[in-house]
Amino acid sequence: MSYTVYMLDDAEEDLWNIHTYIKNQFSKPLADQIYVGIRDSILMLETNPLLGTTIPQLAALGMTQWRQIVVMEKNKVVYEVEQSRKHIYVYLICTERQDYDAFLQRRIFKR
Numbered sequence: 001m002s003y004t005v006y007m008l009d010d011a012e013e014d015l016w017n018i019h020t021y022i023k024n025q026f027s028k029p030l031a032d033q034i035y036v037g038i039r040d041s042i043l044m045l046e047t048n049p050l051l052g053t054t055i056p057q058l059a060a061l062g063m064t065q066w067r068q069i070v071v072m073e074k075n076k077v078v079y080e081v082e083q084s085r086k087h088i089y090v091y092l093i094c095t096e097r098q099d100y101d102a103f104l105q106r107r108i109f110k111r
Helices: 009-025 028-047 098-108
Strands: 002-006 066-073 075-083 087-095
Touching: 002 009, 002 028, 009 028, 028 066, 028 075, 028 087, 066 087, 075 098, 087 098
Parallel strands: 002 087
Antiparallel strands: 066 075, 075 087
8 A cells, every 4th residue: 555755844955955055066957866866765655665774763762663764875864654544754864964863863853
């Protein structure tokens, strides 16, 4: 059965920040290509919600519905699977340039 993927506002902003950075540092065509690649990878979760791995820092707290997936080789996407409603919530997209643990803690515990 198919899940519905929801990109939360913060995750949308993360994606646009990645796009802007790549566009300014490299080129718009490359930024567009990476943007589409990340979006397409996220949409794969509709049919493969458990594609990512659990997040050890959160699993230790009993939060096993949270998962992470590496997309486009350098970006981590953190999402929550709500199996009862067949929903996936994308909370953050983090590049290798960012402090993943600090970013994860700020974003997840902000709710």
